[in-house]
Amino acid sequence: MIASGETTGIFQLESAGMRRLARKLKPNKFSDIAAMVALFRPGPMQWIDEFIAGKNNPRLIHYPHPDLKPILAGTYGIAVYQEQCMQIANVMAKYTMAEADRLRLAIGKKKKAIMTRERNRFIEKAQAAGYKKEIAENVFDLIERFAGYGFNKAHSTCYAMIAYQTAYLKAHWPVEFMAALLTAEAVGSSGPAKEEKIALAVEECRRMGIKVLPPDVSQSKVGFTIEDDANSLNGMAIRFGLSAIKNVGEAAIKVILDSREVGGEFKSLMDFCQRVDQQKVNKRVLESLIKAGAMDKFGKRAPMLSGLDKIRAKGVISQRQQANGQESLFENPTSLGEDSLPDMEEFTRQELLSLEKDLLGFYLTEHPLTPILSVLASQRSHRIYDLRQIEKKGQPVKIGGVVTGLRIVLTRNQAQEMAFAKIEDDSGSIEAVVFPRVFLKTRECWVKDRIILVKGRIELREETQNLVVEDASPLEASEENVSAKDKSAVGWDFEVKIPSQMSPRKLVELNKLLKQNQGKDKVALLFVDNLGRARRMVLPFGIDYNENLRKKIKEIIGE
Structure with a gap:
């Protein structure tokens, strides 16, 4: 498992750089892991290739003198640890x-006068012991190179032991390990780092064949828990924990769990609002639970959000009645217990996924790309996850994905717009850099939630891997790329981009045109502001989309 680089969640070994090192080194003994920990730091990194070459081909191992073989053999001729430098002396x-x-210690201080004195002393003593001056000089050069960067072996070994233990748990108890990892990230992290770490762990679960079930107020606990599921690895799935939902704090979770412990599973949204303390489980918490899908068993999210205020008010009345003992054969709290949700359409699939992304930090139940994966597979050269295998800087790639993060900035010198974007597909995500020339040419692509195809080259910098964008094009708006079936799955048939500078008069004109051409095709309006932020609105009526209408729309919006 370690040798294949599948080390997400493994102590010290989970960074992208460590995964690449593991795949190249292919460790097959404990001492290799300890050496990985010691070498993967600024300074010793320069000897990693030599270390790997020696492991893979013993004939390439070189010892400055045969007497040093017992000291350096275990690390393939490289002095990895401080203790080795001391043994050589x-x-x-x-x-x-x-x-x-x-x-x-003297070498570590890098003071020239001290270094010169120690060098002369070492060479004299080595010559006195029978070694040639040239060999003594070469060996001191070796000590000087490594001693300043060498890692303490005991320190490295302790780290390696914990790494091996966590890897053992992941290999033999994968579902239990991943549930514990997800809980640790949910409880121990905060902010964007928390979302990213949970997303990476969920991504790893999918790769391993472990189902991650959505949050459920009647099933979920504080952390991530295990449930029986015949369709998951080892017959066990992981249930999403309430602590990983944004805006749902410890106090609210405790109230929910205590209420469930006393009264059993919640039967409806009204039942929930009647039983929990609404000061601790306030409107913001309830909205977050609904948007995250934790109350899907009670109904559709759009009606629940729309009717939430009335249901909460009834819940408060019910609680007051119980507190005041106002119960009789003719009046009791249960008479208020029916959900009176408004009769309205559910959010589109895309809107539901966006809500999930906002509250969980990633797409859990389904990825926006799912309906067009067959199209995407024929267009891209790599899945984003597979880019991790690339070790050649500058390698050209073509990927497709959703813009899930976007930051548009101005260059210092010429105040030109460029962008830093996060692109995500069904397998992972990558940070992309869009320089001014390319940004100007592909401006329409850089909108949050937009699905795009990207050509670029891979940049490697120690632990990080970035994509330098050379070209990009929208995928979802392309007639030849998205079939009618695929487009209906995302909730609309056609999309009209509304420029930020479009006047109210033009908007009224567009609205009138669309209403005059009503039909069966659903249309979405994409409003984009000057910062690249987007808001999509699916019209409540359909249109009869044709070439003539398309031309009239272009005349109005000026594109």
Whole structure:
């Protein structure tokens, strides 16, 4: 598992750089893991390739002197640890270990006068022990290179032990391990880091074949828990924890769990509002639970959100009646218990997924790309997850995904617009950089929630991997790319982009035109402001979309 780089959640080994190192090194013993921990830091990184070459081909291992083989053999001829540098000084120059430790400290300070003195002393003592001056000089150069960066072996070994233990748990108890990891990230992190870590862990669950069930106020607990599910790995799925939903705090969760413990599962939204303390489970918490899908068993989200105020008010009345003992054969709280939800359409599929993304930090139940995956698969060169395997800087790639994060900035020198975007597909996400020339050419693509195709090249910087964008085009708006069936699955048939500078008069004109051409095709209006932020509105009526209407729309919006 470690050798394949599948180390999400493994202590010290889960970064992108560590995964690449694991795949190249293919560790097959504990000492390899300890060496990975020691080498993967600024400084020692320069010797990683030499270390890997020595492991994969013993004939490439070189020892400065045969006497040093017992010291360096375990690390393929590379002095990885501080203790190795001390042992070399002990063997060749007959330093005591205390003297060797002082040598290590002196080299670490990098003071020229001290270094010169120690160098002369080492060479003299090595010559006195029978070694040639040239060899002694070469060996001191080796010590000087490594001692300043070398890692303490005990420290590295302790880290490696924890890494091995967590990897063992993941390999042998995968569902239990991932549930514990998700809970730890939900409780121990905060802000964007929390969302990103949970999203990565859920992504790993999907790769492993573990189902992650959506939150449910009648089933979920504080953290992520395990439930039986024949369609998941080892017959077990993971239920989403309430603590991972935005705006749902510890106090609210405690009230929900205590109410469930006393009265059993909640039967409806009204039942929920009658039984929980609404000061702690306030309107914001309730809205977040509904939007996140934790109350889907009670009804559709749009009607529940629309009717929430009335139901909450009835719940408060019911609680007051119970507190005042106002119960009789003719008047009791249960008479208020029916949900009176408004009769209205549910949100579109895209809107439901956007709500889920806002409250959970990622798409859980389904990805927006699901309806067009067959189209996307034929257009892209890589899934985003597979980009992790790329080790060649500048390699050209073509990916498709949703713009889930966007920051538009001005360059310092010429005040030109450029963008930093997060692009996500069904397998993962990557940070993309869009420089001014490309941004100007592809401006319509850089809108949150837009589905796009991107051509670019991979940039590698130690642990991070970025995509430098060279071209981009919208995928969802392309007639040849999205079939009628695919488009209906996203909640609309056609999309009209409304420029930020469009006047109210033009909007009225557009509205009139669309109403004059009503039909069966659903249309969405995409409003984009000057900062690239977007809001999509699906019209309540259909239109008869044709080439003539398309031309008239373009005349009005000026595109």
